[in-house]
Amino acid sequence: MKKFTPTMLLLLATFTVTFVTAQGPEAEALDDSNFYTETTKKEFANRAIKAxxxxxxxxxxxxxxxxxxxxxxxxxxxxxxxxxxxxxxxxxxxxxxxxxxxxxxxxxxxxxxxxxxxxxxxxxxxxxxxxxxxxxxxxxxxxxxxxxxxxxxxxxxxxxxxxxxxxxxxxxxxxxxxxxxxxxxxxxxxxxxxxxxxxxxxxxxxxxxxxxxxxxxxxxxxxxxxxxxxxxxxxxxxxxxxxxxxxxxxxxxxxxxxxxxxxxxxxxxxxxxxxxxxxxxxxxxxxxxxxxxxxxxxxxxxxxxxxxxxxxxxxxxxxxxxxxTLQSLQGTIVDYKTNMILPNATVTVVDAYGRIVDKIKTNDQGIFTTKVIPYNSYTLHASKDGFIETDEDFESYRGDDFTHKLTIKLPQAKAEIVEVEEKLMIKIENIYFDYNKWVIKDESTLSLNKIIEVLNENPTMVIEINAHTDTRGKAGYNYTLSNKRAASAKKYLIENGINASRLVSKGYGETQPLEKCGANCSETQHETNRRIEFVIVE
Known part of the structure; x- marks a missing residue:
């Protein structure tokens, strides 16, 4: 995206004005010939006011x-x-x-x-x-x-x-x-x-x-x-x-x-x-x-x-x-390939002088809103777990009350095979479910597609899908919920071409928390404990 300087922005907003101001020597010559009349001057001035x-x-x-x-x-x-x-x-x-x-x-x-x-x-x-x-x-x-x-x-x-x-x-x-x-x-x-x-x-x-x-x-x-x-x-x-x-x-x-x-x-x-x-x-x-x-x-x-x-x-x-004047920028973060909206993405707004002026997250519709100053330039740093961070330049090119619209597309990062506590795992971002639900959110299908890509690249690979909950709620309920969530992920992979024989699903409830904070866990720690792991068995 072309980045304009603030002076260039004003020039864009005042394209008729530059015509007026560029008339200096020529205007004097036209006055001498009685061609550049007062009426003509007023017409140019009126255009400039509107511009x-x-x-x-x-x-x-x-x-x-x-x-x-x-x-x-x-x-x-x-x-x-x-x-x-x-x-x-x-x-x-x-x-x-x-x-x-x-x-x-x-x-x-x-x-x-x-x-x-x-x-x-x-x-x-x-x-x-x-x-x-x-x-x-x-x-x-x-x-x-x-x-x-x-x-x-x-x-x-x-x-x-x-x-x-x-x-x-x-x-x-x-x-x-x-x-x-x-x-x-x-x-x-x-x-x-x-x-x-x-x-x-x-x-x-x-x-x-x-x-x-x-x-x-x-x-x-x-x-x-x-x-x-x-x-x-x-x-x-x-x-x-x-x-x-x-x-x-x-x-x-x-x-x-x-x-x-x-x-x-x-x-x-x-x-x-x-x-x-x-x-x-x-x-x-x-x-x-x-x-x-x-x-x-x-x-x-x-x-x-x-x-x-x-x-x-x-x-x-x-x-x-x-x-x-009140100006705002309403942006939408989407996946680069599919245009699927991306909730919970982070947007950092940096002004032309390198100062962070806002840091927000997208809502369930992948939308963020921030205030901007007319005739100023900004850089938007958009990031989300599992995606490649992307910078987008933005210019507030007008001076009246206005809401600018912008869409930022984030490319997905590839899944990695890593070793964690002597276990080989396919590392991706977290899989999201609604509270107390086991239906996979749309945004998480993009993450599961990375698992499909790895499995297709490794046709003999067998994985175990392990689901974990946080420590809130009754242990029995959490065990049942985690099994249903693991089964939902397995079902999606099968529906998208992976043979069921290569997949094992299992729920562990709250028995294997990564954050051992018990009743004192923060929301961030609870989120860390709620996870699905893809462990390579063969």
Whole structure:
């Protein structure tokens, strides 16, 4: 079975999207000829929305009352409030230039709305510069923020730091890894306050803006910025990083990965300290316009910013709640040759990072069920006593609520002739009967077929079929039951071509247990004692 990478899976799910994103240079040429019209663009965008399923989550969101014809952007949680970067004039405070932002702070109510915006800090906000994205330490006594700096007649954003002393932000400094002539913006702190992630177009970028990290050393100095690598960054723009408080995922916006158009919000799982493939958060969140500034608490609700159609103007803040989409994999284990269902087979589910995420057994219908995450790949290790263990690759190739179906075929292992306590025996897996019954279960006919194969290969071989029970129940009853079970196995072999003269059947009841645990036996030990042995007599 062909194994797809997670990125290939997203490409399969968004085949129409790749057509849109591949149109860059050609689209400009078509615009020049008035052929590639706005109507055509909308048609492609609508196709993309339908093609890109949600990545494991369904989002519900609403435009907030604080939005205006200017631009707003929710940038950080601060105690029980939210810090908003806005070009709006509030409280008589205005920026020097149109499009320049200042920082405000608003109360967060239970419905997710932001109320009562006030100036976040007159020490941080200026009339001459833009103040943007904010990151706060865990103690919320250190703040990192972006501020525009004029360089040779142009404004570039830089990252600044300040600390709170006696309820005032003070000790301002522009961080040393800022570079003249380049934009460094959107700071966010790792949960342990030891790393700053940011977006920049500095040397070392793969194209446009890339995401970088820089270490905060114990002595308060800073390391050298490190590019997050080609798994995250593309030849276009990656901006607005955000790391979950439990360090489980990095969210960011990109127009370089497969998307709906403009900036889309992506998620990269953090596993063993490494950023894994970024996955588009889906068309229930992203739009054909710019979507960015993802900000989420631990309750699966938060904010993002978008200039999508239907807003109040500029960039608007949206409050969202999300619910996880429910996906499951229902598999059936069958015999490779006969397609007979195989109950009591074991399936171990391993994710793309080699972690065991589930271990289940098939039921009486040979069926197992496990939960899977959309757009993830898995390996299923299927095993059963008497069969050759088989691996099957599986890809959860869609993002909505769905139950995948899969059939795994297990080849039988051949019977072996072994010596046990000076007796030669044909070794096969256990023969199964219903409780207190002597009719052979269908799955065990596959095992008896192995005995037939050995006997046909050895035409002079004579065997004794010895049946044993566990130690529960009365001895007399167990003796009778074991004789009936041995006779059932003998009858099956005769019906399938083995001469009766080559077969002897005998029941031993509970007199020869392998596990001598008496009344204290576990169910596994009882199962070991319930057995049929095929002893070679001649």
């Amino acid at each position: 890109l399923d949600p990545n494991g989550f369904m989002y519900e969101f609403e435009n907030l009352n604080i939005n205006t014809p200017y631009s707003e952007h929710a940038t950080a949680f601060f105690r029980d409030k939210v810090i908003v970067s806005s070009a709006k004039r509030i409280g008589g405070f205005t920026s020097k230039k149109d499009g320049f932002y200042n920082l405000y702070c608003g109360d967060l109510n239970q419905k997710g709305d932001i109320k009562n915006l006030v100036n976040f800090s007159r020490a941080i906000n200026t009339k001459e510069n833009h103040e943007g994205s904010v990151a706060l330490s865990n103690a919320q006594d250190v703040v990192f923020f972006t501020r525009s700096v004029e360089e040779n007649g142009e404004y570039n954003l830089k990252i600044f730091r300040a600390e709170m002393i006696e309820y005032e932000w003070t000790n301002f400094e522009m961080l040393p890894f800022n570079m003249e002539g380049y934009a460094i913006e959107n700071p966010v702190l790792s949960p342990d306050d030891k790393t700053i992630y940011f977006s920049a177009n500095i040397p070392g970028s793969k194209g446009g803006f890339d995401l970088f990290s820089v270490a905060i050393n114990e002595d308060g100095t800073y390391g050298t910025p490190v590019n997050l690598g080609s798994e995250i960054n593309t030849h276009k723009d990656e901006r607005f990083p955000y790391v979950m408080g439990d360090n489980s995922a990095l969210y960011f916006s990109s127009n370089g990965h497969y998307n709906l158009g403009g900036l889309d919000i992506f998620e990269s799982k953090i596993i063993d300290g490494k950023f894994n493939f970024p996955v588009n958060m889906g068309s229930s969140l992203n739009s054909p316009e710019d979507d960015f500034g993802f900000l989420m608490d631990q309750s699966n609700s938060g904010f993002f910013t978008s200039n999508r159609a239907g807003g109040k103007g500029g960039n608007d803040i949206y409050y969202f709640k999300r619910e996880k």
